[in-house]
Every structure is written in structure tokens, then in C-alpha cells.
Amino acid sequence: MHINQNFDSGNIIVKSIQENSVQLEIRDDTNSEFKQWFHFNANAEVGSDIRFSILNAADCSYEKGWENYQVAASYDGDYWFRVETNYENKQLVFSHKFETNSVYFAYFAPYSYQRHQKLIHSAQCEANCSHLVLGETVEGRNIDLLLIGDSAKKPIWITARQHPGETMAEWCAEGMIEQLLDEDNAIAQKLLRSYCFYIIPNMNPDGSVHGNLRSNFAGANLNREWQEPSKEKSPEVFYVRGMMQKTGVEAYLDLHGDEGLPYVFVAGSEGNPSYTETIKHLETSFSDNLKAINPDFQTEFGYPKDEPGQSNLTIASNWVGENFDCLALTLEMPFKDNANLPNKETGWSPSRSYMLGGSLLAALYQTLN
Template sequence: MHISSAFDGGNIHCLHCTDPSDIQLEINRDNGSDFYQWFYFRLSGAQNTTCVMKIANAGGAAYPKGWENYQAAASYDREHWFRVPTRFDGETLTLRHTPTFDSVYYAYFAPYPMSRHGDLIADAQMSPLTQDYVLGETLDGQDIDLLKIGTAGPGKKVCWVIARQHPGETMAEWWMEGFLSRLLDADDAIARAVVDRAVFYVVPNMNPDGARRGHLRTNACGANLNREWQDPTAERSPEVLLVRQKMQETGVDFCLDVHGDETLPYNFIAGPEGTPAWDDRRDLLLQGYKDALRRVNPDFQTRIGYERDAPGKANMTLCTNWVAETFRCLAMTLEMPFKDSAITPNPEEGWSPERSRKLGASCLDALYAVINRLHDEGA
């Protein structure tokens, strides 16, 4: 048997794997940080052998409650991902599986490699609606891609959609596939209507370095990008700095920041209600967007989520809060689960890439429901 993770997005340290009933593993920390929870590795040479893989340091992970009622993802072809029996005893996360083939991959969630990110950008730029820009480089020298979709003009709204500030939250870029595919579909009436009313600026992957390095939450130097929006620097968080600069150039009427939540088995939206300038108009817009999304996609719900910040007590280093306050606009954070969706379970796959894509497509319906009320004159 052999354990490996020396590939794009891989993360595991093999302590020993001589006995298939006691394979001992550890997750590596994000570089320059104490965060860890993302894992992605390959097991070879164990066909038809019952394997018990124990992640010994799971109890010290960033979100240990994320392991409760969690089932790890597995794949033979890296296209179809299914869930395997997983148990957490408070210290060790144990995966039990009998591979059907010689080689099998295991991951915290279905990975989204940088090669697929490149394909996503290349495919999107083939649309006549799209312009592809490189905002600049990450600390590791990777491109920060920005897609501009549609054209700016008098009366048109400016919509920003970003994903994967936290690189281990790969469902966010699977969501992007569904969102972009529908937005660029010339035969979709909703897509045509929103592009007629708005210009879109889309960053499908805010954290290419963390994605390639196999990080859970940070970039190359250990910065949590979603805590950098108040004072980003080129030395620590160029990804946020460059996107902020472009936002200040274009203005913002709407911003959706797409994430995954380790602990809660639900799809939900967190708003910027605790920002100093939050008002009733934007609160109605936020509720309108959430209600519209709930109506069109039963995987989304509005009952369970994060506790609402008290007025004036929002953490202004977060993207949603900084954008909402700076531009007096509707800004939101969409969260999806690493686990299965508790209200619409699928035991074989759990929350999955395909369900993430479908939710991404549904978010256009919700935007269509509120787009004419974004940043009304005099607001």
C-alpha cells in the first residue's frame, strides 16, 4: 500500500500504512498558520482490502465539531465523489472503506484543482459577453483571474461575485460553475434579463495559492483573506488588495461572497446587519433575496444560520461587512455545507459538486427578484 498527496491541492502526512486495518495519518497545517482541516490524498495498492484510515490529529483541527456526523468524500476517477463511513471519537477521525479499484482518492470535500479553474476561465472567455482580466499575482506568482460579464452603462447595476477566499471550501468554486454556466447561457431568459440590467465582475477563486498548497483557510503566507478587507497589503494579502482596488474603481451595487461552513449542515446566507450604516431598505432587499432563493431551490433555507450581529458590532475585516459599509449596498455571504444537507439529505453523495452547481444557477433567480431595487436613486 502507498499513501500520497504530492499533487495539486493534496494534504496529508502518512505516519505509517503497513497494516490496512491501522493506517495512521495526520493533516498538515496551513503554511504560517495553525489552521488545518482540509485533507486530500491517494491510497494505492489496496484493491478489495478493507482499510481503516485514522487521522490522528483531527481533534485539534480548526473546527472539530465539523467532524460530527461527517462522512468523507472518495472517488476512483476524480469526477464522481461519494461518501464513505466515517467516525469521530473526539480525537481521531476514522475512515473505513474497501476500495474496488487499485487507486482511490479521499478528500474533505470534492477537490477543485487549479487545472479545472483554468478550464473554467478559458470556457467562460469564449462567450461574447465575457472579458478575462488578470488583476495581478499572488504571493506564489499565480494569476488572480477576474471575469467581466456584460457592459457597464447608464442605469446598469454593478454586481460582484467572488468565491473561495478560504481555499478548502471547494464547493464555492463548484457553485461558480453553475452560476457562470447559467449567466452565460444566451437561451436562458433570466440570464439575459440580469445581464441587460447589470454588469458582473466575477472572481471564481480568490485564493489560488491556498488552493494549490492544500490549505483549509489561508493564502501562501498564512493570511485569512476574509479577515483582511479593512487593511490589506501587497506583502500579506495582495488578493484582497487588488480586488478592493477594482471594486473602488467600478463601484458596487451587489456583492455575493461564496463560502462553505464546516459545522452547520445547511445552506444559508449571512448578512451585514451589524454594520454601522445598515438600514431598513437593505434589510428588505436581503430578506427578499433569501426568500426568492428559498422558493426556487429547496436545498436553501432561512431558518438556521449564523447569529445576527448586534447593530454597529460587525467585524469590519470581513468582505461582506466592508463592502456593505463602503458602498452602502446589498452584500451577503452564502454558506454551503461540507456535510450532507440536513433538510434535503442524499446519503450516497452528501452535499456535492452537482448540488453546488445547481444552487449557483438558482442564485440568478434570486438576483432577478431584487435587481431592479438595488441602489435606488436617493438611497
């Protein structure tokens, strides 16, 4: 048995390897105490039945995230399935019988930095798409923006993966981008007659590469940096926010994943000081439209609503909604499965995240028109 995590988004510490048992720990995010993301490769003889135990699961950021959670696994790095997992005695325990020598295990299907770069460079080849570099991250990686449509038209902003371990967010953004670039997609073409899309598929490439859950390389939680970002600690937010102030924002979606809740849902800006009946109507309309378009979305379960005037303006969607008086929502997808429409083999998956991206466009079209 051999364990390796020395690759893009790898994260695991090997504590001990015995004949049919492996003890592991998840390491902290870089310069931060957050931890929950893991991604590693295991190599063993075909037919081996190995029990894996993550010893420090109870010390991770969201212990409730392990309840009814199933580890993601893949033989080829493309198709990801779930393996039987239990949270017992404060440890995350899963077993697997090897059908090939090597298998990847991860908290959720990874979205690699290589795939991110391919997405950016493929998109820019389309006639109505431009690639802008807004600045550099703490470690010097590009902060990539895809501008789709005519910049003279009303701006819709989409950000994804402020929290790098929430890879479903970039899978969702990819689905949205590819639908927008499809000349045969009537909804996309109709939207682009009135709107221009500014899409950041990965707000946190440093954290993504390092296998972090929530932090950038400096240890900042980007979705708590929107009121006072800095070039030193949170340049990713500093440059994106600066671009928003130049373009304005007509509508905004911030794409995320939630560790605990097994549902797709949105969080609105009802706690903002300037919240109005108009914004409330837009939020309700968007939710109703998305629920009608894609049954994966629901409105029964979600976060508690903020009291009037009590929103946290360091959060992206609250800051954007307050400063631009627009529809601004945080969209959450599960790390687990969708409890309303479960798929035992894959759980919530890249393909469902991707398809949701297209549904978001349809909901925006219905709501804004």
C-alpha cells in the same frame, strides 16, 4: 499500501502503515496554524479493506466539523461519494474496501487549479465575457476576474473561495458563470440588460494549490483582510478591493463553505454602522426568493446576528455593504450534507453547489427587479 499527496491541493502526513490500518495526520496551512482540509490518494490491492485514522482531528480548526461528517471519496476524480466515517476517541476514522487499486479521499470534492484555468479560458471565448488579470498572488499566480456583460451597466460582484479549502464555492461559481453565458437562459439575459457581473471564481489560488483550509501562502485569512489589505500579505484582497472601488458595487455575494452547520444559509450585514431598512428589506427579499426557488436554501439555521454597529468590517461582505450601501451577503454551503434534504450517497456535492449557482441568479433577478 501506498499513500501520496504530492499533487494539486494534496494534504496529508503518513504516520504509519500496517497491514490493514493507516495512521495519518493533517498538516497546517502554509505559514498558518489553520488545518482541516485533506486530500490524498491511496493505492492497494483490489478487495483490501483498509481502516484510516486521522490522529490529530481534535487539533484541527473546527472539531465540531467532524460530527456527523462523512469523508468524500472518488475512483476517477470526477464522481465523488461518501464513505462511512466516525469521530471517535478524538480521531477521524473511516474504512473502505477497494473496488479498484487507487482511490482519492478528500474533505470535500476538490476543484483543481487546472479546472479553474479551463473555466477562465473557456468563459472568455464567449462574446459577452472578458478575462481580466487584476494582479498576482503572493506566489505570483493570476488573480482572475471574469467580466460578463456591459461594463457600463450596474455592477454585481461575486467572489468565491477566499478560503481555499471551501471548494464548493468555486463549484457554485462555475454554475453561475455557465448560466450567465447561456444565451437561452432567460433570467441571465434579462439580468444582463441591466447589470454587469464581476466574478472572481477563486480568490485564493495559492492556498488552493497548497491544500490549505483558510489561508493564502503568506498565512493570511483573506476574509479578515478587507479593512487594511496589503500587497505583501494579502494582495488578493488588495487588488480585488481596488477594482471594486473603481467600478462600484450594486450587489455582492461572497461564496463559502461552513465546516459545522449542515445547511445552506446567508449571513447579512445587520451589524454594519450604516445598516438601513432598505438593506434589511433587500436581504429579506433575497432570502425569501432563494428559499422559494431552491429548497436547499433555508433561513432557520445560520450564524448569530451581529448587534447594531458591532459587525466585523474586516469581513468581505460587511466591508462591501458598509462602503457601497448595497446588498452584501455571505453565502454558506455545508461540507457535510444538507440535513433538510440529505443524500446519503454523495452528501452535499459539486452538482448541488453548481445548481445553487443558477438559483442565485434567479434570486438576484427577483430581488433587484
